[in-house]
Amino acid sequence: MPKPIRWNDSMLTGIDEIDRQHRVLVNTLNELITHLPDAASEELAERITRDLLSYTLYHFDAEQGLMQAYGYVDACGDDAARHLAQHRAFSERVESLRDQINRGEALDLSKVVKFLQNWLVGHIMNTDLRFGEFVRRARTTSAGPT
Numbered sequence: 001m002p003k004p005i006r007w008n009d010s011m012l013t014g015i016d017e018i019d020r021q022h023r024v025l026v027n028t029l030n031e032l033i034t035h036l037p038d039a040a041s042e043e044l045a046e047r048i049t050r051d052l053l054s055y056t057l058y059h060f061d062a063e064q065g066l067m068q069a070y071g072y073v074d075a076c077g078d079d080a081a082r083h084l085a086q087h088r089a090f091s092e093r094v095e096s097l098r099d100q101i102n103r104g105e106a107l108d109l110s111k112v113v114k115f116l117q118n119w120l121v122g123h124i125m126n127t128d129l130r131f132g133e134f135v136r137r138a139r140t141t142s143a144g145p146t
């Protein structure tokens with residue numbers, strides 16, 4: 001099983017709300033790593049992936065709300081489109097993981113977890129940091145969300 005993600009301040013976007021949510025996502029994913037291997041219990045796997053999915057959706061909504069508030073789509077259309085596509089791909093991946101668990105299918109857990117970890121860290125470090133920079137700049141150059 002992969003090692004848990006260790007939070008690192010280089011993952012900070014500088015947007016408090018987003019950074020708090022990213023920490024929760026990292027913790028939830030870490031919980032998955034800690035509990036899934038001994039979770040012969042499908043109920044537990046079901047609960048953790050449900051938490052992961054609902055928090056993921058909540059978090060994406062928050063980011064997308066900020067995108068709207070600061071005109072990200074107008075200012076950086078390509079980045080915004082890529083960003084949204086990444087969000088969609090991730091939630092679909094988590095949903096299909098849940099389907100597999102619900103159907104009682106055998107999973108290569110370490111592969112799934114590795115994918116989720118790589119996605120989360122890669123997304124935060126590239127896509128979200130760039131977006132955070134945009135929001136911070138917008139906040140310093142204007143009175144606030146439009």
Ligand SMILES: [Fe+2]
Pocket residue numbers: 063083087123127128
């Ligand atoms: Fe994002």
